[in-house]
Amino acid sequence: MDEMTEAKEPLYLRSDPTPGRQYGDAVPPRRDPAVVKRPHLDPELLAQRIRAGERTAIARAITLVESSKPAHHDLAADLLRILRPDTGKAIRVGITGVPGAGKSTFIDSLGRRLIDQGHRIAVLAVDPTSAKTGGSILGDRTRMGELAQSDQAFIRPSPAGSHLGGVARTTRESMLVLEAAGYDVVLVETVGVGQSEVAVAGMVDTFLLITLARAGDQLQGIKRGILEMADVITVNKADGDHESEARVTARELSIAMKLITSDPKATRPPVLTSSSLTGKGLDEVWQAILDHRARLEAAGQLQARRAKQQREWLWALVHGELEDALRVSPAVNAIRAQLEAEVESGELSALEASDAILAAFVRDAEDLLRH
Structure with a gap:
């Protein structure tokens, strides 16, 4: 191979002769972003790949x-904005x-x-955020081991950020990306029972509550x-020795729901009752949904x-943007x-x-506008 055709490493990847510098430490030359655009950050191209169901593109978009x-x-x-026409067709369920x-x-x-019935499933598991990294704990993914292995399922533990109850600020946007990718059932699992459920109920079509036989104080x-x-x-x-207890609990809970429902109409x-272990009752739960x-x-x-959820989303985003702007304001x-x-x-006083x-x-803000 002659000198003109010899394959060479880019200069910025070669070891630096300066003492203490190691291979790859040197900084690559700067490129004009207007001239060189990273393909995976081109929204049009990324949208095409998402519509094609490319998992790496979906993960990158989220x-x-x-x-x-x-x-x-x-x-x-x-x-x-590009994906909007492809969204809104999925069955959205909060759990x-x-x-x-x-x-x-x-x-x-x-x-x-x-999946056996022909659906494509997306799961947004809203996990507690790590205090040190701000990222999600991946425990839910390990508990969904078999589902996670399917190429017809996409599981994404969303970082919960600073939202009370662990609700991810971007869960809605993630849902839209997944819908555009062709997932026709989106399941949003929440953390515990608390304020996060209020937020999740405001972004799904159906809200499913799971409880236990004789939950007692928990219920x-x-x-x-x-x-x-x-x-x-x-x-x-509701399996094994707990099956009969589950039926009793279901009857008691059904009576309780009559008492707390203010509108008789x-x-x-x-x-219902269900068992994840045996699969009994799962079809009935899905049919109820x-x-x-x-x-x-x-x-x-x-x-x-x-439409109401969209309006609430609008103002939630406005509040979030204002909080972010306040946080970085030099004057504040x-x-x-x-x-x-x-x-x-x-x-x-606080006021x-x-x-x-x-x-x-x-x-x-006024100073910024003037300049």
Whole structure:
């Protein structure tokens, strides 16, 4: 091979003769981003690959919508705009339950059953965020081991960020990406029972509550509002010695639902029993979900529900953007520590401090607009 055709390493990958520098330490030459565009960050190309069902493209898109970088924010907005016509066709189901109810195992069993029926399943498992890394704990994925092996399933533990109850700020956007990729059933598993369920119920068509036989204090610990939000309820782990107990619990819970339903004309959620271990009752739970969706469609409520969710999403995004802007405002950061200290000491009320913060933020914004 002559000198003109000899394959050579790029200069920036070669070892540097400077003492202490190692192979690959040197920095690559800068390139004009207007001239060289990374293909996987081109929203049009990425959208094509998502529509084709490429798993790496789907994962990359979800990472993009989760990113807090301003450049990624703009790319994500472009991507979602391109994908919009391909979204909204999936059956969206939120799943919550008392601790130990076996939500992840239930999803694994139900998901595999639905795949056998020809569905493509997406799971957004909203996990607790690691305090150190801000990332998700992947425990749910390991508990959905068999489902995770299927090429007709996509499981994504979303980073929960700072939202109370572990709700991921970007769960909605992730759902849209998955719908555009052709997943026709999207299951959103929540953490525990609490405020996160309110947020998840506001982004799905049907809300499934999973409980246990003789849950006792755990069941009593479920807020009335959570029970009122439930569209379908199942008493899980109804197998072996617990099967008869599960039936008794289902009857008791059905009676309880009559008492807490304020509107006598309202359709009360069916209370069923199921077993992720044997598969018994899973078909009935899924049929109850389909029946609920059919009732919404027949009454014209499905589109109305989704329209309301869109409005709520709009203002949730506005609130989030404002919080982010406040957090990085130089004027706010200049007075933040002092105001916090004065509030803690009682020299200043929280109302006075919040007024001062907002005034500083507005001045910052006005200065930015002038320049």
